[in-house]
Amino acid sequence: MTRFVDIEDMRQLVSLSGVAKFISQLVDYIEHDFRRWPEFDKTPRIASHSDIGVIELMPTADAELYGFKYVNGHPQNAFHNQLTVMAFGALAKTATGYPVLLSEFTLATALRTAATSVLGAKYLMRKDARQMAVIGNGAQSEFQIIGFHEVLGLTDFWLYDVDSAATEKLMGNLNACHGIRLHFCRSVEEAVAQADVITTITADKTNATIISSAQVKPGVHLNAVGGDCPGKTELAADILHHAEVYVEFTPQSRIEGEIQQMPADFAVTELWEVINGTRPGRSSVAAVTVFDSVGFAIEDFSALRLINDIATRHNIGRDIALVPSPKNPRDLYSLLVRPE
Amino acid sequence: MTRFVDIEDMRQLVSLSGVAKFISQLVDYIEHDFRRWPEFDKTPRIASHSDIGVIELMPTADAELYGFKYVNGHPQNAFHNQLTVMAFGALAKTATGYPVLLSEFTLATALRTAATSVLGAKYLMRKDARQMAVIGNGAQSEFQIIGFHEVLGLTDFWLYDVDSAATEKLMGNLNACHGIRLHFCRSVEEAVAQADVITTITADKTNATIISSAQVKPGVHLNAVGGDCPGKTELAADILHHAEVYVEFTPQSRIEGEIQQMPADFAVTELWEVINGTRPGRSSVAAVTVFDSVGFAIEDFSALRLINDIATRHNIGRDIALVPSPKNPRDLYSLLVRPE
Numbered sequence: 248m249t250r251f252v253d254i255e256d257m258r259q260l261v262s263l264s265g266v267a268k269f270i271s272q273l274v275d276y277i278e279h280d281f282r283r284w285p286e287f288d289k290t291p292r293i294a295s296h297s298d299i300g301v302i303e304l305m306p307t308a309d310a311e312l313y314g315f316k317y318v319n320g321h322p323q324n325a326f327h328n329q330l331t332v333m334a335f336g337a338l339a340k341t342a343t344g345y346p347v348l349l350s351e352f353t354l355a356t357a358l359r360t361a362a363t364s365v366l367g368a369k370y371l372m373r374k375d376a377r378q379m380a381v382i383g384n385g386a387q388s389e390f391q392i393i394g395f396h397e398v399l400g401l402t403d404f405w406l407y408d409v410d411s412a413a414t415e416k417l418m419g420n421l422n423a424c425h426g427i428r429l430h431f432c433r434s435v436e437e438a439v440a441q442a443d444v445i446t447t448i449t450a451d452k453t454n455a456t457i458i459s460s461a462q463v464k465p466g467v468h469l470n471a472v473g474g475d476c477p478g479k480t481e482l483a484a485d486i487l488h489h490a491e492v493y494v495e496f497t498p499q500s501r502i503e504g505e506i507q508q509m510p511a512d513f514a515v516t517e518l519w520e521v522i523n524g525t526r527p528g529r530s531s532v533a534a535v536t537v538f539d540s541v542g543f544a545i546e547d548f549s550a551l552r553l554i555n556d557i558a559t560r561h562n563i564g565r566d567i568a569l570v571p572s573p574k575n576p577r578d579l580y581s582l583l584v585r586p587e
Numbered sequence: 588m589t590r591f592v593d594i595e596d597m598r599q600l601v602s603l604s605g606v607a608k609f610i611s612q613l614v615d616y617i618e619h620d621f622r623r624w625p626e627f628d629k630t631p632r633i634a635s636h637s638d639i640g641v642i643e644l645m646p647t648a649d650a651e652l653y654g655f656k657y658v659n660g661h662p663q664n665a666f667h668n669q670l671t672v673m674a675f676g677a678l679a680k681t682a683t684g685y686p687v688l689l690s691e692f693t694l695a696t697a698l699r700t701a702a703t704s705v706l707g708a709k710y711l712m713r714k715d716a717r718q719m720a721v722i723g724n725g726a727q728s729e730f731q732i733i734g735f736h737e738v739l740g741l742t743d744f745w746l747y748d749v750d751s752a753a754t755e756k757l758m759g760n761l762n763a764c765h766g767i768r769l770h771f772c773r774s775v776e777e778a779v780a781q782a783d784v785i786t787t788i789t790a791d792k793t794n795a796t797i798i799s800s801a802q803v804k805p806g807v808h809l810n811a812v813g814g815d816c817p818g819k820t821e822l823a824a825d826i827l828h829h830a831e832v833y834v835e836f837t838p839q840s841r842i843e844g845e846i847q848q849m850p851a852d853f854a855v856t857e858l859w860e861v862i863n864g865t866r867p868g869r870s871s872v873a874a875v876t877v878f879d880s881v882g883f884a885i886e887d888f889s890a891l892r893l894i895n896d897i898a899t900r901h902n903i904g905r906d907i908a909l910v911p912s913p914k915n916p917r918d919l920y921s922l923l924v925r926p927e
Contacts, residue, residue, distance in 0.1 A: 253910040266924060288635045295628045295648045297681050302653045304644050308635045313642045317655070317677065319684020325916060333684055333910040334743050337657065337675075341637050344659020344673055349689075353910050357919050368727055389920035393708050413917055420920045568594040570673040577753055578667060579697050580729035583598055584606060 248566035252350040252554060256564045260557050261358070267397035270390065273362035274369070274398055281366070282489040284519035286310070287545055288310040291499035294476070299323050301476055307544035309585035313339045316352055320476060322450055331384070331450060332356065346569055348555045352547065355386040359550040360542060361390035363495075364470045365398045367538035368444060370521045370528045371493060372468035377402050382435055382457055382481075384408035384417040391446055391472075392417075396427050398504040407431045407565030420455055436462065446470040447481040454478060454508075460485040465533040474505045477503040482537070486507040490535040493518050493528075495543035504539040515539070588906030592690040592894060596718040596904045600897050601698070607737035610730065613702035614709070614738055616889040621706070626650065626707055629838035634816070639663050641816055647884035653679045654888040658694050660816060662790055671790060672696065672726075676704075678891040687908055688895045692887065699890040700882060703835075704740045704810045705879035710744035710861045710868050712808035716783030717742050722775055722797055722821075724748035724757040725787035727732035731786055731812075732757075736767050741796060745770045747778040776802065786810040794818060796850075800825040805873040814845045815881040822877070823847055824848040830875040833858050835883035841891060855879070863868040 252260065280287070281348055292305040296513045301319035307314060320336040325331050334352035339345060368376075379401050380386050385408070395401040406429060418429050432438040437464050447457050450473065460483050463469065467492070474480040482505045492515045494500035505557045506513055518538065520526035529536050558564050575583040592600065601609045620627070631650050632645040632685060640661035674692035679685060708716075719741050721728050724746070735741040746769060748754045758769050772778040779785055779802050787797050790813065792800040800823050803809065809830070814820040822845045832838035832855045846853055858878065860866035869876050898904050913922040 251907070253731055254911050254922075261923060266920075290633060293630060293633050293644065293646060295646060297648070297650070297654055297679075299682060300684055302646075302648065302679060302681070302684050304646055304655060306642075306644055308637070308642065310637070313635055315657070316646060317679075317686070319679070321682070321684045324683055327683075328912065328916060329683060329685070330913065330916045333686070335677075335686065335689075335909050339642060339657075339659070341635075341642070342661070342666075343664055344640055344642050344661045345669070345670060346657070346673070346675065349675075351909055351911070354919060354923050385917045386919040416918055418919070456759060466889060551912060565590070565657070569675050571594050571670065571691075573670065575756070576668060576670045577725045577754055578760070578924065579694060579726040580606075582594075583601060583694050 249346045249350050249569040250558055250564045252348065252558055252564040254351050254354070256352050257354050260447065261561050262553065263561060264556065265267060265356060266390070267393050270358055270362050270365065270394040271398050272549060273359055274366050274435040274554055276553045277362055277366050277546055278522060280545050280549045281519040282523045289321040289496060291496065291502060292544065293544065300543045305544040305547055308341050311341055312552065313341045314551045316544065316547040317523050318356060336547055336551050338555055348551060349567070349569060350551065350554050355388045355550050355554060357387045359546045360387055360472060361394040363540055363546045364391055364446065364472060364538070365394040367493065367540060368395065368399055368468055368470060368519055371536040371538055372444050373466055374544060376468065378405065379444040379446055380405045380442035382407050382438060382445065382447045385448070385450055385498050388417050389420050392421060393424070393446060393558065395444070402426060403428045403430065403441070403479045405432050405438040405441060407432040407435055412542055414420065442467065443539055444468045444470055446472060448472040449481060454480050456483045457481040459483045460489070467535055469537040470534065471537055471539050476503050477507060480505050480508055483545065489511045490537045491530060492539055493521065494539050499543060500539055500541055503541040505537070506539055589686045589909040590688050590904045591907045592688065592904040594691050597691050597694050600894065600903050602898065603901060606730070606921065607733050610698055610702050610705065610734040611738050613699055613890060613893055614706050616893045617702055617706050617886050618862060619721070620885050620889045621859040622863045629836060631836065631842060639797065640914050643670060645884040645887055647734055647888050648681050651681055652892065653681045654891045656845070656884065656887040658696060676887055676891050678895055689907070689909060690894050695890050695894065697727045697730045699886045700727055700812060701734040703880055703886045704731055704812060704878070705734040705785065707833065707858055708735065708739055708808055708810060710858065711876040711878055712784050713806055713872060716808065718745065718781045719784040719786055720745045720778040720782035722747050722778060722785065722787045722869060724753040725788070725790055727788055729760050731788065732761060732767060741784065742766060743768045743770065744780070745772050745778040745781060747772040747775055751779070771916055782807060784808045784810055786812060788812040789821060794820050796822040796823045798826065799823045800829070803875055805875065807875055809875065809877040811845050811877055811879050816843050816849060820845050820848055829878060830877045831870060832877045832879055833861065835881065839883060840879055840881055843881040846879055870872050
């Protein structure tokens with residue numbers, strides 16, 4: 248049988264430790280997998296684009312497990328009060344192909360995206376950073392804030408969204424969180440004025456310039472999350488020219504990331520190289536670092552591993568008959584017409 | 588909610604019409620989709636190879652629906668009494684990314700593979716063909732025979748497998764089928780002697796020569812099903828040199844099909860071109876035709892459509908909470924921590 252984790256199961260699974268501790272565990276799992284990056288079978292995600300959205304498959308595998316995620320991006324869903332991003336994922340045994348886990352991954356995607364941002368900042372931001380601007384206060388913003396506070400000790404979050412209702416929602420959700428101070432801002436300028444870390448996590452599927460070069464002070468770390476598919480960027484190209492730019496998987500980031508604005512030979516460092524010590528991270532206190540994050544399959548793989556580990560340990564979810572268990576594997580016909 | 592069709596549901600779904608009529612419906616669905624081939628977003632399947640097997644994702648989409656299948660191939664599973672091929676698939680709305688169906692696809696893969704073979708033969712075999720050799724009597728062989736009998740009126744099936752227990756299993760399963768005559772053969776030579784159609788559907792992951800050129804008489808149609816991944820072929824290259832060769836999706840077939848043995852410019856015709864009338868099929872009664880079938884995503888898409896149509900009409904399967912339905916789509920956090 249294959250274990251199935253639905254939305255309610257995922258709530259239960261995360262509630263065992265709480266959101267903050269879950270993100271912290273996820274940072275550890277992703278860090279572990281990024282450190283052994285060369286062990287993975289890697290490919291840019293496979294995208295199917297339509298006029299109004301994209302549906303993607305994101306597979307990866309190591310010698311033990313194969314994982315993939317289905318995820319969409321449909322900004323216009325928001326106009327119909329629907330989610331713009333939905334996902335589900337599966338984990339199988341590499342040696343047999345047998346699927347062991349099928350899981351909701353909409354909530355998990357928000358959690359793993361925050362965990363990946365935190366992991367990038369753990370290696371790239373200034374150690375004394377405490378203040379973060381959060382530009383874009385949609386569905387993923389709470390997870391970013393909780394993760395940066397829990398794992399990296401950031402305390403002050405300067406919030407801006409073109410729709411102030413989003414900021415109010417965010418403040419309402421996190422106003423009781425001990426140690427987190429939230430500041431409502433009326434402009435990007437106001438939000439970034441104090442920031443050691445600038446997180447951009449907007450939803451528009453356009454080449455936007457959310458942040459201009461003049462707004463980026465020396466020593467800032469840019470956590471660029473929202474620019475994640477062709478034609479969707481958030482940073483002025485000028486910022487990238489003067490920054491140290493880090494990505495997940497270069498072939499995918501050149502298509503989807505902020506660096507789609509740059510020449511094909513624009514120098515970048517893959518984050519895993521910094522984590523396992525083969526390449527340097529931030530070169531100086533005054534350098535501007537950019538984590539041009541688009542989301543890579545290994546992050547989903549790490550999250551699927553964590554979900555599977557917790558679900559197995561606490562028996563969360565239920566068994567489903569996703570694949571047959573015939574008495575004679577060469578006799579599918581009997582299985583179909585004569586139930587055992 | 589997303590509809591989930593498990594193994595038992597699929598049994599029920601197919602039993603409404605029986606296997607023969609289900610395959611016949613599936614031929615109609617695949618034919619409909621092949622006829623409008625240019626409307627689909629197409630890509631070769633994305634394979635993750637290990638030393639002992641492969642796991643693949645097979646996506647495609649039209650303006651209305653997006654479909655994909657997960658499928659593995661692990662020949663050594665047979666030594667542990669496990670299935671060598673397992674699959675599941677999903678269907679989503681292209682305009683929103685919302686998943687409408689998640690379905691078992693192990694049984695469905697056997698059914699759609701037979702339906703695709705039947706569709707190829709419908710356009711390529713001699714109209715007076717009645718006799719088929721079936722080389723390889725494993726899990727898919729019953730479905731091939733039922734499909735060729737039901738849709739194309741073939742009556743006599745000459746069966747050979749290196750393991751005679753497989754042939755006995757096949758004969759036991761289909762011996763009560765009215766109008767189907769089964770002939771046990773002790774060699775490939777014996778099986779192909781009478782054959783108008785030769786179906787090769789063996790499981791070995793090697794460059795095997797199941798059929799040699801001398802065994803192929805003028806006018807035969809070769810339904811080459813088993814050669815379907817790099818390093819796995821069944822026909823002598825010499826056969827292909829003297830035959831009219833038809834494939835599903837050329838970029839994928841050059842990697843995976845019998846034509847992986849041939850130069851990159853070896854001439855082939857895509858089956859959909861014959862179906863919609865843009866290219867000729869069989870040139871003469873004496874020509875040898877080969878349908879070098881590897882399995883393409885549109886066939887799975889057609890099967891997912893059929894499964895979804897029947898399941899919806901007869902309310903088969905059950906709703907699962909695969910993706911969330913939040914009151915406020917920008918507030919995943921509340922959905923996670925404060926169940927509605």
